[in-house]
Amino acid sequence: MSLYTRSGRPRPQGSGLELAIWYLMRLSGVALFVLALAHFSIMHFLFDPANQTAEWIASQRWNSLLWRSFDWLLLMAVLFHSFMGVRTVVGDYVKGGNRTVAMSALYLVALALFAIGTIVVMNLPVPGKA
Amino acid sequence: MLLRYRGSEGMLAWAFHRISGVAIWLFVVLHVVDIYLVGGDPKAYDTILKIYASLPGRVMETLLGAALLYHALNGLRIIAMDFWPALTVYHRQLWYASWVLFVAVGLPGAFLILKPAFGL
Numbered sequence: 001m002s003l004y005t006r007s008g009r010p011r012p013q014g015s016g017l018e019l020a021i022w023y024l025m026r027l028s029g030v031a032l033f034v035l036a037l038a039h040f041s042i043m044h045f046l047f048d049p050a051n052q053t054a055e056w057i058a059s060q061r062w063n064s065l066l067w068r069s070f071d072w073l074l075l076m077a078v079l080f081h082s083f084m085g086v087r088t089v090v091g092d093y094v095k096g097g098n099r100t101v102a103m104s105a106l107y108l109v110a111l112a113l114f115a116i117g118t119i120v121v122m123n124l125p126v127p128g129k130a
Numbered sequence: 131m132l133l134r135y136r137g138s139e140g141m142l143a144w145a146f147h148r149i150s151g152v153a154i155w156l157f158v159v160l161h162v163v164d165i166y167l168v169g170g171d172p173k174a175y176d177t178i179l180k181i182y183a184s185l186p187g188r189v190m191e192t193l194l195g196a197a198l199l200y201h202a203l204n205g206l207r208i209i210a211m212d213f214w215p216a217l218t219v220y221h222r223q224l225w226y227a228s229w230v231l232f233v234a235v236g237l238p239g240a241f242l243i244l245k246p247a248f249g250l
């Protein structure tokens with residue numbers, strides 16, 4: 001493959017983890033084109049942030065399994081895509097021992113966000129429902 | 131034909147993609163934490179919401195939307211060229227096309243986000 005621009009990361013050679021991540025970045029990218037743009041449009045164009053209180057999210061926005069599933073899928077796609085993206089950036093600019101520290105911190109933050117995001121979207125009670 | 135960095139559109143497209151990507155990542159970290167507060171500390175969440183709904187907050191949301199829209203459109207362009215390499219010949223035209231879509235979608239979007247701050 002000699003035909004490419006440097007707008008995107010070139011497809012890694014071989015068939016290892018890096019190639020899998022390369023494909024998953026594109027797969028999650030297409031998913032986010034739908035999920036993230038829909039989420040942003042709903043929360044900013046259909047509704048107004050000024051009205052999106054904690055009570056509104058609990059009783060209206062997260063009143064159905066559909067929107068909780070939607071938001072959890074968005075969380076999974078965005079955590080993978082954004083943290084793997086920043087991993088590429090860190091790999092480009094940070095070298096040696098600092099890279100190990102930065103990558104470890106990155107994975108720890110990703111894990112923490114995976115945990116707290118999943119907990120709140122799955123466990124937040126809907127007022128009036130058991 | 132090998133299209134290399136010559137300091138033109140391809141390099142700008144790459145730089146904007148990286149800058150917008152890191153900016154969106156920073157917001158994602160903030161956003162997952164603030165949404166966690168909906169369950170963990172609803173009063174703190176409602177306080178943060180007032181910042182989001184203020185004029186400076188709305189300007190930041192407009193910039194976030196711009197970063198998201200650019201990253202999404204340019205990302206599709208990258209994916210298209212990755213899987214249909216023949217399109218790479220038209221990488222410049224595709225980039226300009228993505229800017230046409232960016233303006234066509236972004237201007238009405240920016241208006242919708244900002245108008246409540248002006249009482250519209």
